[in-house]
Amino acid sequence: MSGVNERAHKAAHRTPDYTSSGPGDLSVHRMPGHFIRRLQQVAVRLFGDCVGPELTPVQYAALCAIAQTPGAGQAALAALIGYDRATIGGVIDRLEQKGWVARSGSPEDRRLNLLSITPDGQAALARAAPAVLAVQDKLLEPLDQQEREAFERMCLKLLAHHLG
Amino acid sequence: MSGVNERAHKAAHRTPDYTSSGPGDLSVHRMPGHFIRRLQQVAVRLFGDCVGPELTPVQYAALCAIAQTPGAGQAALAALIGYDRATIGGVIDRLEQKGWVARSGSPEDRRLNLLSITPDGQAALARAAPAVLAVQDKLLEPLDQQEREAFERMCLKLLAHHLG
DNA sequence: TACGATCTGTATGCATACTGTCAATATTGC
DNA sequence: GCAATATTGACAGTATGCATACAGATCGTA
Numbered sequence: 001m002s003g004v005n006e007r008a009h010k011a012a013h014r015t016p017d018y019t020s021s022g023p024g025d026l027s028v029h030r031m032p033g034h035f036i037r038r039l040q041q042v043a044v045r046l047f048g049d050c051v052g053p054e055l056t057p058v059q060y061a062a063l064c065a066i067a068q069t070p071g072a073g074q075a076a077l078a079a080l081i082g083y084d085r086a087t088i089g090g091v092i093d094r095l096e097q098k099g100w101v102a103r104s105g106s107p108e109d110r111r112l113n114l115l116s117i118t119p120d121g122q123a124a125l126a127r128a129a130p131a132v133l134a135v136q137d138k139l140l141e142p143l144d145q146q147e148r149e150a151f152e153r154m155c156l157k158l159l160a161h162h163l164g
Numbered sequence: 165m166s167g168v169n170e171r172a173h174k175a176a177h178r179t180p181d182y183t184s185s186g187p188g189d190l191s192v193h194r195m196p197g198h199f200i201r202r203l204q205q206v207a208v209r210l211f212g213d214c215v216g217p218e219l220t221p222v223q224y225a226a227l228c229a230i231a232q233t234p235g236a237g238q239a240a241l242a243a244l245i246g247y248d249r250a251t252i253g254g255v256i257d258r259l260e261q262k263g264w265v266a267r268s269g270s271p272e273d274r275r276l277n278l279l280s281i282t283p284d285g286q287a288a289l290a291r292a293a294p295a296v297l298a299v300q301d302k303l304l305e306p307l308d309q310q311e312r313e314a315f316e317r318m319c320l321k322l323l324a325h326h327l328g
Numbered sequence: 329t330a331c332g333a334t335c336t337g338t339a340t341g342c343a344t345a346c347t348g349t350c351a352a353t354a355t356t357g358c
Numbered sequence: 359g360c361a362a363t364a365t366t367g368a369c370a371g372t373a374t375g376c377a378t379a380c381a382g383a384t385c386g387t388a
Contacts, residue, residue: 027232028225028245031300033207035319037221038246040204041375042326043197048376057201058344061192068191075366081192082202084171087345089368094343111353111366136195142325143318151318154311155199161306162206171346205345212346222374239336251375253338258373275336275383 046138051131054098055124058083060132062091063125066101066117073112082163100124210302214295218262219288222247224296226255227289230265230281237276246327264288 028034047057055063065080066072072080078088092115095101100121106112117125140148192198211221219227229244230236236244242252256279259265264285270276281289304312 027228031296032303032316032319033211033221033300034225034245035316035323036200036203036207036303038323038327039200039319041246042323043200044375046326047197056343057197061198064191073366078171081198082205083344084346085367086171086347086369087343090343109354109366113367132195136197139196139326140322142321147318147321150314152196152199154307154315155196155203157306157311158304159199159202159206162210162303163202208345217347220373237336247374248376249337250339250377251373254373273336273384277337 043135043139046135047132050135050138051128055128058091059095060125060128062088063095063100063117063121066095066115067122067125070116071114073106073109073114077115095121098124207299207303210299211296214299214302215292216295219292222255223259224289224292226252227259227264227281227285230259230279231286231289234280235278237270237273237278241279259285262288 044057047060051060061081062077062083065077069077069080074088074092075085077083077092078085083091092101092103092113096103098120100118102116102118103113104116106114140151143151208221211224215224225245226241226247229241233241233244238252238256239249241247241256242249247255256265256267256277260267262284264282266280266282267277268280270278304315307315
């Protein structure tokens, strides 16, 4: 058993709205915003199931970005993956506690916490990578190749519009 | 100015990954799970911008479900919209504080908190409804009609697979 | 009818998220 | 060079979201 999000999962089984949809339904069950919330829920649960509890989706993204952009400050890192400055601090705290990330001050700009990934962090990242890729695959499992590409293209289009 | 999610919004403007995408990128910027997280972020920000701070997306969904399913307990309500039993308590607390929802015990089953919407709650719901519909429209703005239908269909397909 | 299994709401703890605010520090305009 | 401005990281406060645990209530069944 996965154990992740068991109650909301069981709850969803009783929701009749994702298999048959009556017309004239003004509730949240017909709103794209609600779909996205539910998909996010599904994605997080899949991540927990496949990767394990040592690393959350948020922590994986941060670790990944730190590995790819060594020497960035917290604000720059947050900018890369779309986090809030107020949130990233706690995320890095937890990664630092695990010994996967190191903070070091910058001599040039004493406001900055330069971030770098440790060898242990590299190992954790490498360990998690296959499972993370598996999550993406499972997430889009019910879609055929063409649909997957269309879905990703539309997501990017939406993001480019709203963020770009 | 909206003021909602300003820091992450500004941050996103500096992210180069949603307009041009280089090949061989193993980071989170090519992962559907990350897209969904970002879309959720966008949807919540739009909701705040259009509806205002009096009502969160979560609270709207709960209020909506209570209005449509009078006399349900908290667990039943949570099941309807895919919340956790532990989370819904706090959501209802806040709706109750605003005087939009009433809890009342059931004589038949003394475990239950029967939920009902108050006249003030009805008014708040009616007041918010147009803005909530506008959010859905803005969210899918960059997609044409055909794409919107395809996007919603794929979302439902994914949800039916993972939740149904 | 007694008893174990199940369900309900609640509490606690941890992990996001975002707003507002602040102090320290850079940067810029003049 | 110096005052106005912007940036950075931190903190408090609020709101989800989920795991776990618990007490009270109900139900199925022996």
